Amino acid sequence: MSWALASAPCIEKSNNTTYSKLTMKYLKIITAIAVLFTLSGCSVSYNFTGTGKIDADTFQVNYFQNNAEVVEPGIERQFTQRLQNLIQNQTNLSITNENGDLLYEGEITQFRVTPMTATANQLAAQNRLTITVNVRFSNKKKETDDFEKPFSFYHDYPADELLTGSTLTAALEDIFERITQDIFNASLAKW
Numbered sequence: 001m002s003w004a005l006a007s008a009p010c011i012e013k014s015n016n017t018t019y020s021k022l023t024m025k026y027l028k029i030i031t032a033i034a035v036l037f038t039l040s041g042c043s044v045s046y047n048f049t050g051t052g053k054i055d056a057d058t059f060q061v062n063y064f065q066n067n068a069e070v071v072e073p074g075i076e077r078q079f080t081q082r083l084q085n086l087i088q089n090q091t092n093l094s095i096t097n098e099n100g101d102l103l104y105e106g107e108i109t110q111f112r113v114t115p116m117t118a119t120a121n122q123l124a125a126q127n128r129l130t131i132t133v134n135v136r137f138s139n140k141k142k143e144t145d146d147f148e149k150p151f152s153f154y155h156d157y158p159a160d161e162l163l164t165g166s167t168l169t170a171a172l173e174d175i176f177e178r179i180t181q182d183i184f185n186a187s188l189a190k191w
Helices: 017-040 075-088 163-191
Strands: 058-061 102-118 126-139 148-157
Touching: 017 075, 058 075, 075 102, 075 163, 102 148, 102 163, 126 163
Parallel strands: 058 102
Antiparallel strands: 102 126, 126 148
């Protein structure tokens, strides 16, 4: 089998000038419409995170207290910082300690480990860590956006591992990433 290229061109020239004139006319119309849409703009601007135009300049994230029955020390600080960092990284809002246009506050209400799957010996093969955070969001410039609701997520890990060290770090990373993104989406992206 030979893969030599044919010497004849693959595209034929059209001698039909009417067809060429119509094609050029449509091409000019489409280009004009595209230019009009580009120049006209719209009242809502979008960024890469899909938040649209945010009618605020500052945001404030108050310290989230750990009110869960089982208390894991330090997770309230980690969660508060993760939420602050996410908002700073995905918006152009400035963080403030008081009188923010957007206010995030709440508490960690649940830190629970439950067995998920059993082995043939009736022992747990996998455990699930579930964390729930109750969030109160206030928008000074648009009070209809205010809400209070819980956000929850989980992480499964092998039952033969203790929930300490790298296992705990990986679990918190997964859970906090999801919960903070869900809070961001509910408050700013309106998803």
